[in-house]
Amino acid sequence: MNIDDIKREFPIFDDKIQNNDLVYLDSANSSQKPRVVVDRIYDFYTKEFSNVGRSVHYLAVAATNLYEQTRVSVQKYINAKDKDEIVFTKGATEAINLVANTFGQKYLSEGDEVLLTELEHHSNYVPWHFLRKAKNIKIEFAEINDNGEVTLEAIEKKITNKTKIISVSHLSNVTGAILPIKEIVQLAHSKNIPVLIDGCQGAPHLKLDMQDIDCDFYAISGHKMYGPTGIGILYAKKKWLEDLPPYQGGGGMINEVKKEGITYGELPNKYEAGTMATAQVIAFNESIKFMEKIGIQNIEKHEKELLDYGLEKLRKNNSVNIIGNPKEKGGVISFTIEGVHPHDIATILDEDGVAIRAGHHCCQILHDKLNLPATARASFGVYNTKDDIDKLDEAINKCKKIFNL
Amino acid sequence: MDLKDLYQEIILDHGKNPRNLGKFDNYNKDAKGNNPLCGDNVHVYLRLNENKKVEDIAFEGHGCAISMASASIMTDMVRGKEEKEVKEIVNDFLGMIKEKDSLETNILKDDEKTKLMSLSGVKQYPMRVKCATLSWHTLTSAFDNSDQIVKTEE
Numbered sequence: 191m192n193i194d195d196i197k198r199e200f201p202i203f204d205d206k207i208q209n210n211d212l213v214y215l216d217s218a219n220s221s222q223k224p225r226v227v228v229d230r231i232y233d234f235y236t237k238e239f240s241n242v243g244r245s246v247h248y249l250a251v252a253a254t255n256l257y258e259q260t261r262v263s264v265q266k267y268i269n270a271k272d273k274d275e276i277v278f279t280k281g282a283t284e285a286i287n288l289v290a291n292t293f294g295q296k297y298l299s300e301g302d303e304v305l306l307t308e309l310e311h312h313s314n315y316v317p318w319h320f321l322r323k324a325k326n327i328k329i330e331f332a333e334i335n336d337n338g339e340v341t342l343e344a345i346e347k348k349i350t351n352k353t354k355i356i357s358v359s360h361l362s363n364v365t366g367a368i369l370p371i372k373e374i375v376q377l378a379h380s381k382n383i384p385v386l387i388d389g390c391q392g393a394p395h396l397k398l399d400m401q402d403i404d405c406d407f408y409a410i411s412g413h414k415m416y417g418p419t420g421i422g423i424l425y426a427k428k429k430w431l432e433d434l435p436p437y438q439g440g441g442g443m444i445n446e447v448k449k450e451g452i453t454y455g456e457l458p459n460k461y462e463a464g465t466m467a468t469a470q471v472i473a474f475n476e477s478i479k480f481m482e483k484i485g486i487q488n489i490e491k492h493e494k495e496l497l498d499y500g501l502e503k504l505r506k507n508n509s510v511n512i513i514g515n516p517k518e519k520g521g522v523i524s525f526t527i528e529g530v531h532p533h534d535i536a537t538i539l540d541e542d543g544v545a546i547r548a549g550h551h552c553c554q555i556l557h558d559k560l561n562l563p564a565t566a567r568a569s570f571g572v573y574n575t576k577d578d579i580d581k582l583d584e585a586i587n588k589c590k591k592i593f594n595l
Numbered sequence: 596m597d598l599k600d601l602y603q604e605i606i607l608d609h610g611k612n613p614r615n616l617g618k619f620d621n622y623n624k625d626a627k628g629n630n631p632l633c634g635d636n637v638h639v640y641l642r643l644n645e646n647k648k649v650e651d652i653a654f655e656g657h658g659c660a661i662s663m664a665s666a667s668i669m670t671d672m673v674r675g676k677e678e679k680e681v682k683e684i685v686n687d688f689l690g691m692i693k694e695k696d697s698l699e700t701n702i703l704k705d706d707e708k709t710k711l712m713s714l715s716g717v718k719q720y721p722m723r724v725k726c727a728t729l730s731w732h733t734l735t736s737a738f739d740n741s742d743q744i745v746k747t748e749e
Contacts, residue, residue: 529611531659533633534602537720541598548634563634563657592602593611593660 191488199224199480210543213578218363218522218569219547220413224480230473240280240311242468243459245441257468260475261458267478268398268408270425273475274457275400277424277431278471282390284312285409285424286357288461289386292434293355300326303352305383307332307340307369308559309362311337312552314388318357328352334559335552338365338514342373349381356385360392360408364553364565365514366497366522368396375405384430390414395493395520397486400425416572417477418470424461440464489572493521495511496570500579507586509595513565521570524551527586530593532566538592539585546582600716601723602660605668610660615653615670622651628733628745630725635662639670639733647678659726665714666730672707685731688725691715692727 194442202222203212232255240249242257257271257586265273298304306319308331319325330353332344345356356378361368371387378385384406392398393410400408405505407430412421436443436454445453454460481489500523513522513524521547527535532548539546548566550557557563568582624639629636635658642650652670658661668673676680680702687700688711700709717727732745 423615531663533635533726534661534724535661537601538598538722554634557634563636593607 191325191484191492192243193492193573193575196484197575199226200573201225201228203573207543208540213542213544213581214570215544215546215570215574215578215582217394217414217571217574218464218551218567220419220574221394221416221571224416224476225417225478226476227473230476231469233471236474237310237495239469241465253468253472256472256475257466260471260478262421263475263478264410266399267482268393268410269402270400270426272428275425275431277426277458277461278466279422279424279461280420280467281387281413282409282411283422285407285422286386286388287317287406288424288437289357289426291407292437292517293384294318294321294325294327295435296433298325298327298354301352302354303328303330303350305330305332305345305353305356305358307345307358308334309338309340309364309367310357310359310552311363311388311390312554314357314386315555327354330491334360334365334367334556337367337516338362339367339516339518340369342370342377346377349378349383353381353383356383357388358385359388359390361395361520361522362514362516362553362556363391363522363569364524364551364556364567365516366519366524366530367514367516368392368520370517370518371405372403373393375403379404391441391520391522394481396490397551405479406430411472412477414473415474415477416480417474418467420467421470421474428457431461436460436463438463469552484572493570493574496574496576496579497521497523499576500568500570500582503579503583504586507583508529509590510586513560515563521574522567523569525566526562526565526568527589527593527595529595530589534565534593535566535586535589538589539582542581542585543587544578544582544585597716597719601720603713603716605692605710605713606660606664606716609664609667613654613667615667615674616655617650617653618655619653622653624737624740626736626740626745627735628729628736630658630662630671630729631746632725635659635726635729636729637662637666637733639666639730639737641734641737643678648685649673649676649678649681652728656730658729659723659728661714661717661723662729668710668714669730669734672703672711673734676702682735682738685735688714688731689703689728692718692724 240253242254330348386407390411392417408425410423413419443463536548625640637656641652
């Protein structure tokens with residue numbers, strides 16, 4: 191694959207940003223959008239718009255078909271058994287909240303334990319914290335090791351006979367560690383514990399096969415997969431979606447509504463109350479096609495090359511400390527520079543068009559454990575090149591110069 | 596935008612070696628502030644005597660060069676001043692960071708004003724304004740003896 195050709199498919203790189211060529215190293219936060227995705231939103235609104243699943247007129251039927259086509263594309267892309275196992279949400283955050291809320295309602299009571307890890311994003315902690323408040327459940331955290339990984343053993347150590355659900359990241363947005371999710375699922379299932387995988391960082395970068403991973407729930411963020419904002423996916427095994435109560439009430443999710451009672455709709459409508467992010471769902475189909483055209487194996491290989499190059503380059507740069515050293519690692523390099531706060535790094539890099547993120551990356555538990563208030567983070571997408579990493583390295587040197595290091 | 600405006604020598608100096616960093620025993624007012632967006636935090640301690648004069652002031656915390664320098668310069672500047680004067684300085688400073696071109700208060704000497712103006716570079720960096728103002732909002736909160744933690748996000 192030719193990265194220059196791929197990069198040209200992203201309009202954001204057409205023009206200078208603040209007089210610089212954009213070096214976008216913040217894809218773990220959100221990826222840029224290819225033209226096909228942006229155009230699809232425009233075309234839908236200008237030529238095809240209607241609400242889905244309600245009216246019988248031509249546009250409504252056509253829009254419904256387009257909307258449902260994305261469901262089938264996602265199903266195939268992640269190799270789910272059934273299209274009804276794909277629920278559209280406003281993001282991965284809502285997907286996790288949906289599970290925590292409905293599973294919590296039905297299956298968690300005082301003293302029960304939810305097992306997370308120390309490297310979870312706040313979106314895979316706060317929804318469970320709500321249950322801690324409301325139901326007096328306990329939250330346990332499997333520990334990270336010195337490499338910034340969470341091992342199967344670390345998970346096993348925290349499982350008790352009170353553990354009712356395990357919810358872990360596929361890929362850490364800070365250390366880049368790829369968790370052994372298949373093994374975690376096997377272990378959990380041997381103890382009859384369901385598993386939710388926060389796949390925000392996994393889905394854009396790794397091959398997904400729900401039937402092989404066998405997890406109960408998998409949360410996906412659309413905007414990190416070259417898709418629009420406002421769209422996420424909850425994959426859930428059909429038995430759970432049938433078993434758990436609905437999440438939000440409203441139009442579209444009902445079967446029959448009477449003064450004395452309500453019955454709920456069939457899957458997947460049961461979990462899609464109200465008018466959904468229709469244009470975004472339809473445009474997300476283009477993101478899937480875009481990734482399929484390149485091939486996830488090629489994306490993985492390319493990002494691995496960038497990672498290896500980046501790690502080698504930054505390790506040679508004095509005063510740069512790289513956070514974590516996981517054996518299985520995705521395209522994320524978090525780092526600090528002795529004597530320069532990450533926010534200062536980010537501002538100085540930005541001056542040269544190098545866009546990174548600085549802060550705790552919504553992982554305060556992890557940063558507390560690392561005893562770091564903040565880190566700087568460069569993360570890769572399919573459009574990045576080795577040249578981007580060279581520019582990152584040069585900008586880091588400029589930073590050191592300003593701070594007299 | 597020019598990084599030299601943001602990272603002036605005096606900022607780098609105060610950022611690297613913040614004055615009045617730490618905590619002293621006989622403080623009678625304090626407040627905490629944090630910036631949830633980036634995890635920066637500051638805790639301001641001060642001792643106000645019976646004449647409402649700031650006898651001593653210090654801060655604890657961590658953050659970027661801008662936030663450390665701002666807290667450092669602020670604590671230097673308000674020591675020995677009366678509460679009323681401090682509040683005027685705080686308002687003047689916040690006004691300058693938000694919109695005004697210069698400082699207007701007569702309480703500060705010219706060299707003090709120059710020192711404070713070294714923080715004006717953040718105006719060009721809207722995301723960094725909060726770094727410069729956090730300790731100042733926290734100082735106000737300390738005077739009011741508020742238990743409320745100051746947050747830069749509202």
